Amino acid sequence: MIATLGLAALWLAAALAMLQLVGGALALRANGNPLVAALRPVAMIQGMLASLAMLCLIVLFCQTDLSVALVATNSHSAKPLLYKFAGSWGNHEGSMLLWVAVMAAAGGVVAWVERRLPERTILATLGAQAFVSLGFYAFLLFASNPFTRLDPAAPEGQGLNPLLQDPGLAFHPPTLYIGYVGLSVAFSFAVGALLTREVSPTFARAMRPWVLGAWIFLTLGILFGSYWAYYELGWGGWWFWDPVENASLMPWLAATALLHSVSVLAARNALRAWTVMLGVVAFSMSMVGTFLVRSGILVSVHAFAVDPTRGQFILALLAINIGAALAVFGLRAASVTEGERFALTSREGALVFNNVMLTGALGIVLIGTLYPLIAETVGARVSVGPPYFNPATAIFVLPMLVVMAFGPLLRWRRDSMKRISPLLLVPATLALCGLAFGIWRGIGVLPLLGLALACGLVVASVMPLWGRKLRTVKLPLWGMVTAHLGVALALGGMASDSAFTKEKLVAARPGETIVVGPWSLQFAKVQPIAGPNWTAIEATLEAGYDGGKPITLKPQARAFWSPPQGTNESALATRWNGQLYAVLGEQAEDGRWQLRLWWKPFITLIWLGGMLVALGGLLALFGRVASDLRRLIAVDKIAYRRRRQGP
Amino acid sequence: MNQPIKAKHQRLVLVLVALAALIGAGLLAAWALRSQASFFYLPAEMAAQPPEVGRAVRLGGMVELGSIQREADGVTIRFVITDGKARVPVRFTGIVPDLFKENSGAVAEGKRGPDGVFVADNLLAKHDEKYVPREMKDMTAGQARQAVEETK
Numbered sequence: 041m042i043a044t045l046g047l048a049a050l051w052l053a054a055a056l057a058m059l060q061l062v063g064g065a066l067a068l069r070a071n072g073n074p075l076v077a078a079l080r081p082v083a084m085i086q087g088m089l090a091s092l093a094m095l096c097l098i099v100l101f102c103q104t105d106l107s108v109a110l111v112a113t114n115s116h117s118a119k120p121l122l123y124k125f126a127g128s129w130g131n132h133e134g135s136m137l138l139w140v141a142v143m144a145a146a147g148g149v150v151a152w153v154e155r156r157l158p159e160r161t162i163l164a165t166l167g168a169q170a171f172v173s174l175g176f177y178a179f180l181l182f183a184s185n186p187f188t189r190l191d192p193a194a195p196e197g198q199g200l201n202p203l204l205q206d207p208g209l210a211f212h213p214p215t216l217y218i219g220y221v222g223l224s225v226a227f228s229f230a231v232g233a234l235l236t237r238e239v240s241p242t243f244a245r246a247m248r249p250w251v252l253g254a255w256i257f258l259t260l261g262i263l264f265g266s267y268w269a270y271y272e273l274g275w276g277g278w279w280f281w282d283p284v285e286n287a288s289l290m291p292w293l294a295a296t297a298l299l300h301s302v303s304v305l306a307a308r309n310a311l312r313a314w315t316v317m318l319g320v321v322a323f324s325m326s327m328v329g330t331f332l333v334r335s336g337i338l339v340s341v342h343a344f345a346v347d348p349t350r351g352q353f354i355l356a357l358l359a360i361n362i363g364a365a366l367a368v369f370g371l372r373a374a375s376v377t378e379g380e381r382f383a384l385t386s387r388e389g390a391l392v393f394n395n396v397m398l399t400g401a402l403g404i405v406l407i408g409t410l411y412p413l414i415a416e417t418v419g420a421r422v423s424v425g426p427p428y429f430n431p432a433t434a435i436f437v438l439p440m441l442v443v444m445a446f447g448p449l450l451r452w453r454r455d456s457m458k459r460i461s462p463l464l465l466v467p468a469t470l471a472l473c474g475l476a477f478g479i480w481r482g483i484g485v486l487p488l489l490g491l492a493l494a495c496g497l498v499v500a501s502v503m504p505l506w507g508r509k510l511r512t513v514k515l516p517l518w519g520m521v522t523a524h525l526g527v528a529l530a531l532g533g534m535a536s537d538s539a540f541t542k543e544k545l546v547a548a549r550p551g552e553t554i555v556v557g558p559w560s561l562q563f564a565k566v567q568p569i570a571g572p573n574w575t576a577i578e579a580t581l582e583a584g585y586d587g588g589k590p591i592t593l594k595p596q597a598r599a600f601w602s603p604p605q606g607t608n609e610s611a612l613a614t615r616w617n618g619q620l621y622a623v624l625g626e627q628a629e630d631g632r633w634q635l636r637l638w639w640k641p642f643i644t645l646i647w648l649g650g651m652l653v654a655l656g657g658l659l660a661l662f663g664r665v666a667s668d669l670r671r672l673i674a675v676d677k678i679a680y681r682r683r684r685q686g687p
Numbered sequence: 688m689n690q691p692i693k694a695k696h697q698r699l700v701l702v703l704v705a706l707a708a709l710i711g712a713g714l715l716a717a718w719a720l721r722s723q724a725s726f727f728y729l730p731a732e733m734a735a736q737p738p739e740v741g742r743a744v745r746l747g748g749m750v751e752l753g754s755i756q757r758e759a760d761g762v763t764i765r766f767v768i769t770d771g772k773a774r775v776p777v778r779f780t781g782i783v784p785d786l787f788k789e790n791s792g793a794v795a796e797g798k799r800g801p802d803g804v805f806v807a808d809n810l811l812a813k814h815d816e817k818y819v820p821r822e823m824k825d826m827t828a829g830q831a832r833q834a835v836e837e838t839k
Contacts, residue, residue, distance in 0.1 A: 059797075274782070275809075315699070381697050392701065392783020396708040403712035411720050421727035423745055428723035432715055436708075544780060597785075606785035625782035628761040636782050 043108050047187040050137075053144060054177035055087035056082050060147075064167015067160055067604030076163060080151040083166050086173075093392060097186055099126035104197060110134065110186050112194035118573050119200060127200045128211040132160060132334060132350065135187035135213060139330070140176045142221040146250075147173065150225060156674070157246050158238055165232030171364070172224055172323075175357040183353050201573065202600040202607050208268035216261030216288055220252025220326040226298065230319030231365055234372040239312045244305035247281035247319070249665055251302055255295040256657040262288050263650040264598045274608035274623045276543070276638045278426030281429040287329030288408040290402055294322035297398040300391050308452055310379035314395070317373075320365045325402070327358045332409070397440035404432045434486055441493050441531065444524060445500035450563040453562040457641055463503050471496030483539035490535030497528035515663025523656025528602025530649030536618075536642040557639035558586045560619055561593075566624075566633060571652060573598045576609070577622045579633065583613055595635075597625040618642050690819040724797070733799070734773035740801050746775060750764040755789055768795065768805075 063079040079486040100108050101124050104117045114131045115124055123130075129138045147169040154162055180186070229247040233239045265288060270278040279285060298318040304311045335351020380390035408424045415422045445467055449455035449460045474495030478488040505513060542557035554561045569578050576598040582590040595611040613620040618641040625634025716721055725743040738744045746768055754767035763780045766789075777795050787793055795807035 226754045256788060320816060347739040378698055392704070396705055399705065400708045400712040403709055405715050407713065408720065411716075411724060415724070422724040423727065423796075424720065424724050425743075427725075427743065428719050436712065521715075545762050608782065608785070624760075628757055630761070632690075632761045634762050634782055 042096050042099050043105065043187045043189060044105075046093045046100070047185070047596075049089045049093040049096065050177070050181065050187070051158055052142075053086050054174070054181060056086040056089065057106055057144070059166055059188060059473065060170035061174060064163050064165075064170060067163035067167065079166055082367060083151035083169070084148040086170075087145040087151075090141040090144035094137055097134055098125060098128045101125065101134075105193075106195070106197060106462070107190055107193035108386045109188040109190045112190055112197050112495075114198070114200055116197040116199040116573070119197075119205070120572055121395045122207065122210060123200060123205050124273070127204075128199055129213050130204050130209055133180070134186045134333075134501055135170050135217070136176065136180055137186050138214065138217050139221060139349050140173065140180060142218050143169070143176065143224050145224050146221060147228075148513050150206075150228075154246055156232075156242055156668075158236065161232050161238045161243070163232075163235045164235045165228045167229040168228040168235075168381075169224065172228065172361055172494045174626045175360060176383075177349075179353050179357065182496075183350055199573075199600075202598070205600075206268065208271055208272065212261060212264040214258050215264060219256075219258030219261050219295075220291060220330065222257060223248055223295060223326050224322045225250040226295075226319045227323030227365065232318045234368050234376075235315055237304075237372065237375055239316055239376045241306050241309050244302045244315065245664075245668070248299075248302050248306060249661060249668070251319075251322075252343050252657055252661045252664065255292070255299050256661065257652050258288065258292045258295055259650065259654040260656065262292060262502055262648055263654070269649055271610050271612060271621075272607070274610045276621055276623075276636070276640075278336075278537070278643070281408075281426050284333050286405050287332040290405055290409070291325040291329055293398050293402040293405065294318060294325045297395045297402075298322050298396075304388055304391050308380050308382070309390060309397075310382060310616050311392070312379045313373050313376045317369060318395070320362070320369060321402075324358070324365070325361045325406075327361060328682070330405075331355055342607060343593040354606070367548055374417050380453075382452070385450065385457060386454050387447065387452045390443050390450055393443045394440055394447065397436045397443075400436040401433045404436065405429065430486060433611055434489070438489055438493065440518050441497060441527070444527070445493075445497055448520060450503075450525070458542075463506060464500065466519055467496040467500035467503070470499055476479065478539070481539070487535040487539035490531050491539065494532035494535055497531065498525065501528050518661045519656045519658070519660030519663060522655070522659060523653045526649040526652025526654075526656060528649070529645045529652060532551050533645030533647075533649060537646070538639050540641045541643075542639040545606055545634070546637075547628055547634050549632050554635065554637065556595070556620075556637045557641075559637075559639055560584050560587070561622075561637065562590065563633075563635070569596070574598045577624065577637070579622075581611070581622055581635075583620055583622075585615060585620075593620070594623050595622045597624050597626065598653070613683065614644060619644055706823075718756055727794075730768055730770045730775045731772035732773050737803075741798050743796070744796055745794055745796050746777070746805055746807075747792070748775075749789070750789050750791055750793050752790050765804075772816065776803070776805055777805045779810055781810075784810055831835050 042466075059075070059080060060082050063073075063075040065081065066073050067076045067079065075187075079565070097110075100111055101115055102116055102121065104111060104119075104124060106112045110131060110133050114134075115127050119127070128134045147166060150162070150169070151166055157165075174664055178422045203244045216585075226247055228376055229243065233243045262285075265285070266278050269280070270276075296316065298321075301311045301315045301318055331351060331354040334354055338409065408428050411424050412422050418422060446460055446464055449463055471492045474487065475492040480492045483491070502521055503516065504521055511581060544556040548554060548563050549562050550565050552563050554563060562580055562584075564580040566579050570577050576596040578594050578596045581593040581595070583593050584590040593611040593613055596609040598607045599605075600607070608623050608625070609623045613622075618639065620637040621640060624637040625636065627633050697730060704804060706724040721745075725745055726738065727745045727747060728738065730746070730748050733746060736754075748768040748770045751767040751769045751774065754765075756765045757763070758765065760780075762782075763778065764783065765776065765778050767774045767776055769775070778800075779795065779797075796811070797807035798807040800806050
């Protein structure tokens, strides 16, 4: 019953998307067509129907309706409710439905609230949105229907991959997807503006909240994902340059560039064609990411729910969407007139540098990620890892961060380094101190540069507040300062982790004491325990920092019984200055247990800094949306008064 | 360069800067990939054309039945990866993945030592019961069964 309702809602939504596409195309030609007038309600209803379909799937999973094939292959009645709920998007079909639902809902919101741009531009934007959605509807309905029934119903579900049975699953995929799909709105805005030749600061202001929103979700999604992989895989690492990770990083890099160029367009009416181009690139990267993750075409440690046969479908969608967008861009780019001019030493100049460097880093990550595919066509099987990605991206990212230190201090249009150089004295001194400290400790080149930059940036990032009355500082500026400070902290965390981590791998008997860095661990005991759908061996470690009061750590080696599989559950002890990380391995024949321990000074700064980056985005978003709302209300009031006074 | 540049020129300059950066990124990537991409070897390939000592590569195949041995330190294991045609001894120090077992597929990341033993920094086994490392897929059907037959 619910499955039928979900399927019907999905078909109806697809039909409405078709209508929306036709209406959007008509809006480019003539006004006054009744279909054109109905476009906004159509987009809103389409959004509701697609969300209803997703809701139906969630209900099916929560009830464990085993007459639905997807539930039977991916769920189990004995699974905790949270994982039944989150399991609805922990598989291929469900995740694609989530993608479509978020996309349609976003289109509905645009139709509902966006009134600043010329009506034709909005309608063209909605048409573009429908064009992209239709491909995904077709994909869902013809190639990966989440509501396919089983007759007779399965007696019991096959369960969910134990590595996915973690609270991370409830947050990570939806946040990332909302980010991916939020960029589709930026993409549609870019296409709509190109089609109607309306690339203007108003367009940038309309697009900016969507870029900001998508970027915040992408940031959070990457953060969750990285922390989840960090404690779940039990490898002690937080970023592996795995294709699936790169798939989320590439849209983020493009969105970060877009976020900065859209600000230039909104404030200064410059970088017009470039911003539109980035809008296209950012969503293209989302699609490349989805393709890489969903097709399983590349070897990944996070490869779940992959189905190579479906990769071709996404590849076709990717080619059609990007091809169409680039064709529109090629035809119309010449008609996008030149923006305002600026000097090399100016806020715009710094932001151009940021954009170019981010694009360069994006190119490095893209080439490195796709290289194994390219190599395979000539018969070589290769994998590309940190030895390539770390130095190659650093060549672009580190200079960008240097400019980030002083760029926000520059004035728009034209400025001189002489004016701001006194402000840079303190950051530069700190950076030199960091450099000296790093050299004294003898750390590697990349961590050394990272550490020095992080020291300087911590102060430089808050310098834009220098000499201002803090009460009068507007939210977007607070947002920028917070986000840049977050980048500095995260960079410091990364440098500290790679430079100062202490690691120990031992085989020990209960009763022994293990020392790692400043920690002294008393290996107390090993005992079996049981959970709802697993049993485990649990070690108890009493960890004392520098002779202080001991903290109890309980790493586990878990065995799940549906599907039968084991996982290593790491145990973490967090202090203000870092994390102790413990993993329990297997038992050797002589009765000793394998233990792997890491002391990672200041690693938590990576996620703390990342959270600050997202918070900065949120502050900026609030600031922008609040002032937009105030303006909207003021305009409405004037219109209302005029109506009351009568003609 | 403190005067705003003429509009026409400015656009040209920006386009050139962007192009230069992208081409630079491409060249840098091509150069770095030549030296840093790690190649995947099957045991037969490694026997025929061994990679230079110390270069990071990946070795994939079946873990030979009865080959896993533990060293006295309790955390180092030695085993043999085979594809039915050649055998490569491997040493690994660390916690082995849950699904790493004899007669099952595995990929070892690491370097070939001067003594011919492959020193693995990392082991990748099947991630779950349904998932097989893609590089293993080609062999699991034919070669793997053959490998198992021959090692019995």
